[in-house]
Amino acid sequence: MPRSGPYTSGMDVHLIDGTYELFRHFYAVPSARDANGMEVGAARGVVGSVLGLVNRGVTHVGVATDHVIESFRNRMWPGYKTGAGIDPSLLAQFGLLEEALTALGVTVWAMVEEEADDALAAAARIASEDPDVGRVFICTPDKDLAQCVRGTRVVQWHRRGNKIVNEAGVVAKFGVRPPSIPDYLALVGDAADGYPGLVGWGAKSAAAVLAKFEHIEAIPDDPAEWRVNAANAGGLARTLSRDRELALRFRELATLRTDLPLFESIDALRWHGPSPEFAPFAERFDSAITSEERRPR
Numbered sequence: 001m002p003r004s005g006p007y008t009s010g011m012d013v014h015l016i017d018g019t020y021e022l023f024r025h026f027y028a029v030p031s032a033r034d035a036n037g038m039e040v041g042a043a044r045g046v047v048g049s050v051l052g053l054v055n056r057g058v059t060h061v062g063v064a065t066d067h068v069i070e071s072f073r074n075r076m077w078p079g080y081k082t083g084a085g086i087d088p089s090l091l092a093q094f095g096l097l098e099e100a101l102t103a104l105g106v107t108v109w110a111m112v113e114e115e116a117d118d119a120l121a122a123a124a125r126i127a128s129e130d131p132d133v134g135r136v137f138i139c140t141p142d143k144d145l146a147q148c149v150r151g152t153r154v155v156q157w158h159r160r161g162n163k164i165v166n167e168a169g170v171v172a173k174f175g176v177r178p179p180s181i182p183d184y185l186a187l188v189g190d191a192a193d194g195y196p197g198l199v200g201w202g203a204k205s206a207a208a209v210l211a212k213f214e215h216i217e218a219i220p221d222d223p224a225e226w227r228v229n230a231a232n233a234g235g236l237a238r239t240l241s242r243d244r245e246l247a248l249r250f251r252e253l254a255t256l257r258t259d260l261p262l263f264e265s266i267d268a269l270r271w272h273g274p275s276p277e278f279a280p281f282a283e284r285f286d287s288a289i290t291s292e293e294r295r296p297r
Helices: 018-028 041-055 093-104 116-128 143-148 167-174 178-188 203-213 233-254 278-286
Strands: 011-017 060-066 107-111 133-139 154-158 163-165
Touching: 011 018, 011 116, 018 041, 018 060, 018 093, 041 060, 041 093, 041 278, 060 093, 060 116, 093 107, 093 278, 107 116, 116 133, 116 143, 143 154, 143 167, 143 178, 163 167, 167 178, 178 203, 178 233
Parallel strands: 011 060, 011 133, 060 107, 133 154
Antiparallel strands: 154 163
């Protein structure tokens, strides 16, 4: 659990990246199959992890999943990530995880048109606008979510290393403030999401230029106006001048939606305990046969 901070006088909200957690557990925990031979180890691991949080005092929690791996972004860029190559026994556990968490009494956003990251961004925005909320913990190391960090109130929590990343931490890691993260990703690219960025633009050059101009459209065509420490500024400027529209499209891919009407009141995220429907899931998980098999990434 994160240590206390300056906003602990209000309730804390924990927003969990269920897709990341399912992938992480799939490759980290032993294989486990239920009575019908279905792989359930990853879903069991995530449910146990969420249950551990609420047992340690977390009161308001929501989990976002990519119920369908593809999203509206696939129509914007043909190379955007898909479900191709994902182990079928991992994909099959998304529905199971969503059903089990719902029965546990946890709010679940199973995303179809948008992505889990969009749900986390929208939930963080809604929660942060509630004056009764102390801090919002976005529980994922995904760099896309760095754009949602605000001061020390809306932060990322990397649970594996128990590391809290606030706004100063985002700047220390990327060299830009959270509002510039989509611009940064547009310039350097994001291999995990399937878009390449602009030729020649790397992390250092993007950070140096965006630290001064903040957004792509504000970067002058003339590198003489940059006055920043960026190698090969002339070449970078020519690339940006030629491919600025492409960079803006990549930025649109990287920009998370915060306007999704996921809930009206923070009370919708309060955990009241499991429903009677959770008992069959608990039995299914408890009786699953575990092996020592590990899956190579």
